[in-house]
Amino acid sequence: MTNSHHNFNTIANPEAEKAKCPPPFSLRLTYEERARLDAERGDKSLAAYIRERLFGSDAAPRKRRGNSPVQDKEALGRMAGALGQSRLSQNLNQLAKAVNSGSLLVTPETEAELKEACREVSEMRAELLAALGKVPGSEP
Template sequence: MTNSRHNFNEIAKPETDKPKYPPPFSLRLTYEERARLDAERGDKSVGAYIRERLFGNDAAPRKKRGNSPNLDKEALGRLAGALGQSRLSSNLNQLAKAVNTGSLPVTPETEAELQGACREVSEMRAALLVALGKAPGGRP
């Protein structure tokens, strides 16, 4: 086995416009080292944190995914709490069962309650989209 050094800058690029990257690098850490790394990196990914520490300002920027949402964690937490406290899924299941068996009396009062529930679901959907960084109505 020869001990050769690789120059990844000389890797032949394919004829397409898509760049070819060198193979990933693996690093083994002790549990303590990994815990320290996780504590120091905060919200950054492990890779981004290591590149930043290793290369500083010379680190090449990475492409961001176009569909990655900008999460509003506080709003998502409030929404998850509201969904957890509501019995929405159970109530919708009971309504669907009553409709399928034909036992749902359609009175003006029932209709008003159903319309109110639809409004609440629509409001929760809009809040969820905002918390995910998406605009309601399908616009980014």
């Protein structure tokens, strides 16, 4: 690194010497070029596709973050669809308002329905966690 680069980096960013990654590279594309890349990349990220095209098998592998490991996209899609079609959030909000106002009449039938709703929410949670490759009760 030359002195001029060192001085600029130190002034602009005192932590520059400790940086683990080089700064990102920006590239301007026409709308048509971007559309072509998006169409050709398939399921890959645009960055991964461009690196693969530039460097082929010499492209350095990237570390995976692992913070969104969708194991079962189909199950995740089913869950998202089921939640989208349900009125679960609205119904829970109405229940919470009724409880807070003291107007919820708790009969054996109401209690059974609430327990059933809790069971269904627990099942959805377990399916969602499974689709994400997580085990219920494990650390995030």
